[in-house]
Amino acid sequence: MPDTTKSTKRIIPQWLLRLVGFTSLASALVGVAIYLYKQTNKAAKKSLPRTEGDEDASGQSQSSSSSAPLTGKTSGWSFLGSSSGSSVKKRKRVTISLKNTILWNPSSDVASPNYAFHEHGQALLSQLVQHHTVTILLHVSSEEEREQMEHLLDNCRLEGLDRRRVLFCSTEEGKIHLIRHLESQLHIEGGWEYDDGEDIVRKIRPFVPKVIWVITKRRRSSFNQANLKADDHGVVGNNVELTDHLVDTSLARDLGFSEA
Structure with missing residues (x-):
């Protein structure tokens, strides 16, 4: 082989x-x-441990930071962000001038302010802030008045109020500018020491879908629909709700307030 x-x-x-x-x-x-x-x-x-932002098999984020509410304090003011995107969409943009609506001054001397909350005013404002995007307008005439109002708001600790949404003005024109700039869907007006707010309501009514005007009962009775004066047509209308107490309005009923 x-x-x-x-x-x-x-x-x-x-x-x-x-x-x-x-x-x-x-x-x-x-x-x-x-x-x-x-x-x-x-x-x-x-x-390896899972970190915020990791996704599970269904493609959904495991992070809880987007659903947890923001909590914090800024200069003594508490702020709680909304935890639901759908609830934010339903919120109205509301501006409210606190004088004669939520706050009142029993002092007969306007140079010596002594402001306090109206009955149910604090509770109503608290509910308003929790359900809507609220900007508080403080029409002040002096530094003393400003400090007094800030003190009242600071002590009531409104849950849900962003401190940046507390704005000050010293003139009616300044207030009107703020209301229009913020594109308010609802404005609540009560005037100030020298005027009941008629000129403000007259000028914002064409641009704001709903206005609640808080005036005295006597002033309210002067707007007699049967004998409405020519000058009054520019201030009253379907989008203006007249009242002498904010707690008696449609807004208060929507927020859960009702007569006992």
């Missing part, structure tokens, strides 16, 4: 056989390395 090994060596050089052997060994080692790397990587991924 012929020696096949010797004949093979004659056909294939010895260096080529060695090269094939080394190549096979190298390929095997690379394969083993790749396998070990994959196994190590899987184990590392399993051991």
